[in-house]
Amino acid sequence: MGKGKRAAIIVAVLIALAAIGRGIAGESTVPARGGDAGETQEAAYELTPEEDLGGMQIGQTAVFEPYEVTLESVEIGDDTLTATITVRAHGEAQSLKAKFLKGGSIAETSFEDGAIELAAGGSATGTITYSGNTLTSLTWDNWGHEATWTFENAAKDAADAAKRTSQGLEAPYAWQAVEAYGAREYPYGFDLNWWTEKLAEDNQGDSWYLKATVDIRNENGKKAKHTCEAVVEGTNEDPQVTYFIVY
Incomplete structure (x- = not known):
């Protein structure tokens, strides 16, 4: 093999190795902006870890x-x-x-x-x-x-912030406190419809004002629909009903 041919082979190998090195480094060849489709420019990018x-x-x-x-x-x-x-x-x-x-x-x-x-x-x-x-x-x-x-x-x-009072009381805990309070006041049946017939649920800063319909039973089992209003203060762990009325 002649010296000229051997030198050409060595150059070709070096060019190929350089191209592989660019690929490993994460470089990309993309069409040059504003140029012809055949024109390219090298644009390197680094993958985000x-x-x-x-x-x-x-x-x-x-x-x-x-x-x-x-x-x-x-x-x-x-x-x-x-x-x-x-x-x-x-x-x-x-x-x-x-x-x-x-x-x-x-x-x-x-x-x-x-x-x-x-x-x-x-x-x-x-x-x-x-x-x-x-x-x-x-x-x-x-x-x-x-x-x-x-x-x-x-x-x-x-x-x-609107979901809880300044003391951290959330509405579901306040409603549950009203249910428990009403059950003590009306032991024959107090079904507070705060899921299906909620009329008010207002965060007043340090308390909740709540209003919903309620089904109450008497000692004879007769049921009647009323409206219940209540104000609840305190925390999730210790809610306090401070106002309660049924009419």
Whole structure:
């Protein structure tokens, strides 16, 4: 074998090894933006470590092998929550769905028909709006490989606060206290219809004002429907009925 031919083989081997090295390093060759289909540019990306995918914050990007997703912002409305995302493909075209970003029932999205179609190296930015405004996290499901963004939500905090008094008393415990109180007052039968015929359930800060229909039996077993009102204070462990009336 001549020296020239041997040198050519060595050069070819070195080029092949260099290409393999780039692949191992996680580099991707994608079409150059604004160029012809035959033009390419090298775009390196680094996969997000598995341990970081569960604790993403708004503005951070989850980088998967074929593409990456950024949660750009979250807007909280009166009854909805809208997320803005950017999705960018790496070396190959991608066909994705808005529903991959899980959080609740999707009310609407700016992605046409909910589809996110990306050319190789291309990107798309759009919005996804969910029914309800109390979400505190959103999770992108990359075919079982998930990334989760968490965020603070004042609407969720307010909703949680409305479920309990300043002493931590929650409504179900207050209703149960009224049931027990009524059973002592009406030992022949006191069926408080707070599940099916609730008339009021107002958190007054340090107490609950409750109102519902009630079926009461007398000593002869005769049943009659009435209305019960009550005020309950205290804690879940020790609720106290401070006002009680049936009429």
